Every structure is written in C-alpha cells, then in structure tokens.
Amino acid sequence: MGNRIIQGAKQPLKGELTIPGDKSVSHRSVMLAALGDTPVHITNFLPSADCLSTVGVMRALGAKVDIINDTELMVQGNGLHGLKEPETILNAGNSGTTLRLMMGMLAPQSFVSVFTGDASLHKRPMGRVIKPLGEMGANIVGRAENTKLPITIVPTEEPLKGITYVMPVASAQVKSAILLAGLFAEGETTVIEPYPSRNHTELMLEGFGVQVNRDENRISLTAPEKLIAPAELIVPGDISSAAFWLVAASIIPDSELLLKNVGINETRTGVIDVLRAMGADLSIINERKSGGEPVADILVKASQLHGTSFGADIIPRLVDEIPAIAVAAMFADGDTVITGAGELRVKETDRIDAIYAQFSQLGGSIEAKEDGLIIHGGSGLNMAKCFSYDDHRMAMSLAIAGLAGKGVEIEQADCVDISYPTFYAELDRLTK
Numbered sequence: 001m002g003n004r005i006i007q008g009a010k011q012p013l014k015g016e017l018t019i020p021g022d023k024s025v026s027h028r029s030v031m032l033a034a035l036g037d038t039p040v041h042i043t044n045f046l047p048s049a050d051c052l053s054t055v056g057v058m059r060a061l062g063a064k065v066d067i068i069n070d071t072e073l074m075v076q077g078n079g080l081h082g083l084k085e086p087e088t089i090l091n092a093g094n095s096g097t098t099l100r101l102m103m104g105m106l107a108p109q110s111f112v113s114v115f116t117g118d119a120s121l122h123k124r125p126m127g128r129v130i131k132p133l134g135e136m137g138a139n140i141v142g143r144a145e146n147t148k149l150p151i152t153i154v155p156t157e158e159p160l161k162g163i164t165y166v167m168p169v170a171s172a173q174v175k176s177a178i179l180l181a182g183l184f185a186e187g188e189t190t191v192i193e194p195y196p197s198r199n200h201t202e203l204m205l206e207g208f209g210v211q212v213n214r215d216e217n218r219i220s221l222t223a224p225e226k227l228i229a230p231a232e233l234i235v236p237g238d239i240s241s242a243a244f245w246l247v248a249a250s251i252i253p254d255s256e257l258l259l260k261n262v263g264i265n266e267t268r269t270g271v272i273d274v275l276r277a278m279g280a281d282l283s284i285i286n287e288r289k290s291g292g293e294p295v296a297d298i299l300v301k302a303s304q305l306h307g308t309s310f311g312a313d314i315i316p317r318l319v320d321e322i323p324a325i326a327v328a329a330m331f332a333d334g335d336t337v338i339t340g341a342g343e344l345r346v347k348e349t350d351r352i353d354a355i356y357a358q359f360s361q362l363g364g365s366i367e368a369k370e371d372g373l374i375i376h377g378g379s380g381l382n383m384a385k386c387f388s389y390d391d392h393r394m395a396m397s398l399a400i401a402g403l404a405g406k407g408v409e410i411e412q413a414d415c416v417d418i419s420y421p422t423f424y425a426e427l428d429r430l431t432k
C-alpha cells in the first residue's frame, strides 16, 4: 500500500485531458449485456478495480466477457433467464454498486449465491436493499442483523412480486437493485425517490428495449420477455473523475484545462452547478449524445471562488463529488455550508469524518456536522502527511488539495485504482 508525495504546483494546469469511462455506466453495461442473448461490444469501458469486480461476478454467473483491450469488452450473455449458479463465492471487492445491484439481479434466481467483499464493504449497510427485496419476497441472509457482508441469497419457492417502494434515502443503488429485481417479478415494480438520483439504469434498460415509465420521482417497469441488447454500447466519460480537474484548474491560478468527453447527464451535474455558484469559470462545449447519454467537453479556467450553501435536494446529483468540492471550498473566500449529506457517512469510508480529519491536518478550517460540513475558506494550507482511509475519492481530493496548496504525502494512495487508475499519470503529465 504505497504512499505518494504530491508537490505544490509550480505552474498553472494547462492543456487537454480525456476523461475515462463512467464507473456507474461501466458496471451497468456489463450487467445488462450479460442478460441479453446477442453479443455487445462495449467501448470506453472503465478498467478500474470496481468495474473489474463486476466483470468477475458476471463471469462467475456464466456470462462470457472478453477483454479486447483496456477499454473495450465483448460480452455475450445467455439471455434474461440464463444466469448460472456460481461455483464460487462472489467477490464484490470495494464496490457497493456491484454488490447492491447484483443483489437485485440475483434475489429472483433459482440458485444460491454468496457474496463477500473487502474490509470497507463489510462495514457498509445493505439493509436498505435487503428490506425492499424482502418485501418482494426475496430471502437474503446477512451478518449483524442481516444487513452486512457476508450475504447469502437463498432462492424462493414463489417468484418475486412487484411492489411500490417509497425510498427513505435517495440512492441510485437501491433504486437500481429494485428495478433489476423487477425484471423478473410478477406485476409492476415501482420506486418513488425523495430526490432524483442518477438514472443510468433506467436509460440503459430503455436501450435494451425495456419499457420504463419515468414520471418525475416515480419509476416503474414490468418484467419483459427478454432484453434486446444493442450491438454497441459506448460509455461516457465520468464526471465524478472530471470533478478533481474541475476543482484543481479552478483554484490553481492561471490554469486553463479542456476536459474532453465528460458525461453531463443532469442527474450527475450537481458539481457543475455548485462550482458555478462558487464563481467557477466553466464552459460546456461540443454537447452531443453518446450511447444514449449526453456528453460534452468542459473548458475550465481558474477564478477566485467564494463560499456557497447547498443541501439535500442536490446531494444525490453530486454525492461522490463532495470531497472534491470541499477542496474548492478551502480555497474560496468565505464559508461553504453543506447540509443533508448524511449519506457521506456510509460511503467507502465515513467521508464527513475523513474530510474533517485530513483536511484539518492540511490546515483547512472545517466543522463536521452529523449530516454535513462547514468549511471556512481561505485559511491557507500547509504540507502534511494525510491518510486516504483506502478511499479513492479521499486520495484524489487530498492530491488536488496538495497540488493547489503546499504539497501532501498521501498514505495508502494506490486506492485511486478503484475508479481512476490513470489519475496519478495524468497529474504527473500535467505538472511536469
């Protein structure tokens, strides 16, 4: 588990950067392609540890996944009802998306599956998925009051039944698990979200010929006879990865970066809205559609940021970007107040505590609240040794904080492989 030292930037960030494939869309592309019965060629796939966990799980369930090169896959499924009983324990690694979505897909199957994962995933709550799937009739057994890994999915005598589920938290993973179970359930399956979360599952299901009724926060479907797989699936660039550069180029004076191929699905663009509210200079150019998702290039120019406030309604649209936004807030004039973000406590690590502890260590002035943060901007940063908690987004946020400040040594820095394996190479290229 290597440490990495990032020096404070000696010059502005200039040039272009192509943003790698979206993690959420990459997972879903392999999962749905594995339920089709014709080959799917997936391009711009994100070859990160999390997405490779999904590849491993789908292979164990009988799908043929050929890795043509780093970003290109060929997936051949066995049809909607063709998943095979796995001969091994399924390992979701660090990936909550793999585990939660696959629980939805496996709950209706006629075989037993057992899931494990890494130390972080063993701590994360799965009751939020087990509860609605249980209401559909699923039989899922876990550790510690049945909500944690290891988890066993036991087949049921009767097929699952569609339900209408009012979600207590806005979570795309919970929504997706229910909708995937709904592909095999009797009757209609409906989820109602408190606030809109990322809709990649719904969009991709439509791309596979499933009729999904989407009416504001209410999404429903009934089990199709089969999925009609597209021959080609193009994954858009990941705005969650772009976020680190949006922030770094905004706060390192005189920077000007062109981020190419960024997914701008409006359920994901909260970071753009918040950075603009802080005074960031972002131009969205060359807007186009790619694989059913909107993408664009984003030109970011450095500017003096100021504090802002945001809360529960926008959180699902930027939930993974809060560590990066917190870095922007440390370099802004005035205070940034984040509320309604209790979900951060159940991510790869408790990100409220992690941001508070590590960014304070760097010299930031931060208050941690039960469901948010107050960041007092402009305190000026120093060089420090900081811990990533083995959380990829913490490591990358620490890296850009060090880059814009006076440097940082990141302990357990390699975890960026979870979502952005080329992050440090890009950072080195831009700063050499």
Ligand code: S3P
Pocket (backbone or CB within 6 Å): 023, 024, 025, 097, 170, 171, 172, 173, 174, 176, 197, 198, 319, 320, 343
């Ligand atoms: C994801 C949904 C989000 C996000 C995660 C990926 C997805 O989690 O934090 O990184 O692919 O559906 P929640 O939906 O649980 O907030």
